[in-house]
Amino acid sequence: MKRIVVCGVSNRAMGMFIEPVLRYFSKENEIVALLDNDRKRCDICKGKYPELAHVPVYPPEEFEKMVDETKANTVIVTSRDDTHVDYILRGLALDLTVISEKPMVTTAADAKKVLAAEESSNGEVIVAFNYRYNAFHRKIKELILDGKIGRVTSVDLNWYIDTYHGASYFKRWNRMRKYSGGLSIHKSTHHFDLVNWWLDQKPVEVFAYGALNYYGKDGELNPGPEDNRYCGTCEEKNKCPYYMRWSNRRHVMDVKDDHIKGKNIDDSHEHYTNYRPDACIFDHEIEIEDTYVATVKYDRGAFLSYSINFSLPYEGYRLAINGTKGRIETTEYHEPSRVPFPIPEQTIDYFPLFGSKEVIHVVQNEGTHGGGDPLLQEDLFLGVDSECSYEILAGAEAGAYSIAVGEGVWRSCKENTPMRISELLKETAVKN
Template identity: 75%
Template sequence: MQKIVVCGLSNRALDMFIKPVQTKFSEENEIVGLLDSDQKRIELCQQVFPELAMIRTYRPEQFSQMVKETGATTVIVTSRDDTHVDYIIQGLEHDLDIISEKPMVTTCTDANRVMEAEKKSKGKVTVAFNYRYNPFHRKIKEMILDGKLGRITSIDLNWYIDTYHGASYFKRWNRMREYSGGLSVHKSTHHFDLVNWWIDQKPEQVFAYGALNYYGKDGELNPSPIDNRYCGTCSQRRECDYYTRWTNRTDSLAVKDDHIKSGGNQPYTNYRTDACIFDHEIEIEDTYVATVKYDLGALLSYSINFSLPYEGYRLAINGTKGRLETQEFHELSRVPFPVPEQTIDYFPLFGSKEIIHVVQSEGGHGGGDPIIQEDLFLGSDPYRRYDILAGAEAGAYSIAVGEGVWRSSIENKPMNIEDLLKGSRVKQ
């Protein structure tokens, strides 16, 4: 029986972790403690899950007390990104197992701290990279393992975030680098981890460019230079293309999205999810292009854009025996035009093209969420022929590439991944 304490009662905590524990995996897992800095989040969690109303609750400074009083064996970390490191380190010092939402931490310095702490602990760190579990992504891994592509030589990955989901990152705490590490860490670590895992190579060096093109005070669609606005009370929202694209005059439209709740703000303390996307304080990038070199010779060409008409990605992987291609239009992307079914197209170097229709499943992140939840709360599937759960090292390398992208874009030079992880002196 895992005795679980949850640190940070975010929407992701409730939907991705607490709900499946309570509804599917309660025979093997028990939530014994809740921790958050905001009492209102604790109250909301207990309203959603009345069966948790009587368990002990704690504030951040009471972590050790929580472990002692609850007899916890596992810590789920779903707090704001920059606070992950505090709970992970404390949990490892108590020899507990850690399940951390991605990104594991927000800086290479903290990633190195986690890896060093894990070496001294009886506990282990698992990073919930649920996008590995998407059925298309698992099929790609299996094709590579089967040698269909031969030795991997290059990857092209272009990621697209639409104007609803993309704008949401600039309405919340994610827009502050000190909290999120910037979007090359908060968001792109998903993608860097996928590539690292697919090709089973370690990133060595990254060179990148980044820019703030759409959001912030200089955004071309900013109705006015007024600062500190909120969508819910802004007198200029009818003049804002980002607002009117998704909201009618009576605010009766409900937009489907699994990252930010529609239909108003949750009653949290000193936190809103509708801050103006054109505020002066915004200085993180919303556009990146990057090249990553790997230790066994593969090269990644990557881009991401946070303000596009639709959401999804295009992927191509090249090897000495062939190439695969796939394109996804995201299920929640609100695309206003017909889209083709996603397939994987395989082109052997010599031979006929194959079109692979992947068996899909229900659930978030393309059906990946229910499967990772089984691995997290029942143990890894013993019949799967490859490792899929991510550990601390995988979390660290994804963060190193993300931080390298940002640092390279501001310093205009390549960044060595091992130097970043070892904490070499680089300009802030």
């Protein structure tokens, strides 16, 4: 029986971990405590899930007391990104299993600390990289393992974030590098881990360019020079195309905002203590990049050409993987309800180097992130599926390499030089 404590009672914690445990995995798992620096979050969680009414609540400084009193053996870390490292290290010091939401941590230095702590602990770290479990991504992994394209030589991955999703990162704490590590870590570690996993190669060097093109004080679509605005109270939001794209004039006077997820900020379930999800995307304090292009070199010869843009008309990605025997292509349009044109069915196109193209229609399962979340949850709470013929559940090593690439991206942008992954991780011994 897993006796679970949840550190950071965020919306992600409730939707991705707490609710599945209570609804589907309660025979094998029990949530025995909640920890957060905001008691209101815990109260909201208990109101949503009455089954947790009896569960004790602890502040961050009482982590060790919580584990001792509840006899916990598993920690789920879903707090703000920069706080992950603290709970991971404290959990490993007590030989616990630590399940961390991505990103595992926000700096390569902290990733090094986690690897060292795990090495001397009887516990382990699991990173919730749910995108590995997407049906298309698993099929691509299987095609590579089956040798369909031979030895992989290069990957082209272009990721697109639409104006609804992209703007949300700049309305919240994510827009501060000290909290999120920047979007090359908070978001792109998803993508870097995916490529690392497909290739089964280790990244060794990254070079990148990045810029803040859309958001921040110099954003071309900024309706005015004022700072410290909030969508819920802004008098200029009807002049803001980002706001109006996802709203309409009837709602402007009703202070409606889709990121608030309530009629107004006061009844929003995201309105925790000293927290608002509707800060202006054109604030002066915004310091992170919203556009990246990067090249990554791997230890067995593969190259990755990667780009991501956080302000586009639609959401999705385009992927091509080239090998000595062929090529794989696929295009995904994410969140179809937000795509303003008809979209084709996603398939995987396989092109042998000599021969006819094959179109693969992938069998999909239900659930968020392309059906990936339910499968990840099963591995987390029931144990790894013994029928899976390849490693899919991510650990600390995978988390560390994804962080190092992400940090390498933004540091390369700032310093205009290639970044060595080994130097970012300080030649940390990583388990093979």
